Amino acid sequence: MMMCTISFLLISFISLTSSQIPNPVRYRLTATDASVRQHYAVDKQFYRLSRKGYPSDASPSAISDNQDVYVPSEGRTYAFNLNSSPPCIANRGAFLDNIDYWASVVRGYGGENKTYDEIIIDSDCDGACLTWSVKYDATAIGYHVDNRLYIRQTDNTPIKTTTILRELRTGQNVLTSVKKFSDWNLGEIPA
DSSP, X not given: OHHXXXXXXXXXXXXXXXXXXXXXXXXXXXXXXXXXXXXXXXXXXXXXXXXXXXXXXSOTTSOOSEEEEEETTTTEEEEEETTSSXXXXXXXXXXXXXXXXXXXXXXXXXXXXXXXXXXXXXXXXXXXXXXXXXXXXXXTXXXXXXXXXEXXXXXXXXXXXEEEEEETTTOOEEEEEEEEEEEEEOXXXXX
């Protein structure tokens, strides 16, 4: 009887943890939409945070147009923008949300302890995806907004977010935007 109880609790725990939004302490991720590709490298344990921005059609091996680097020993974030003057700006105590992108995504969809809303079969997931939805009416601009996060069920890899704007009165789709994630890696971030 004791063994059955332990097995049931273990299976319940595994099911619960695999149905939540992953929120690792260390990750690398590339987020690409129609115009911009952003590469993030975050290690919160050692406070190594970096964000590089590219045009979406540029190769990730190309030199970045802009980059943010957090230097914990100085308590500063350095923002390098090679297309502006001056090309480097240092901010003391700067906000890290723009560098720790994934933590902002997790908060936006209800936090790491929120379980998924539904399972959807999607070609980008190569099968089943766990999805989290945030829907609201933006009455000031006259749209219904439907945001959805897709995480591949088999390995908890982030796949994409979608945003659909519908006109409030007619329900007609006005805009659909997709941000795809790639290069998800939980390995060590080089110094």
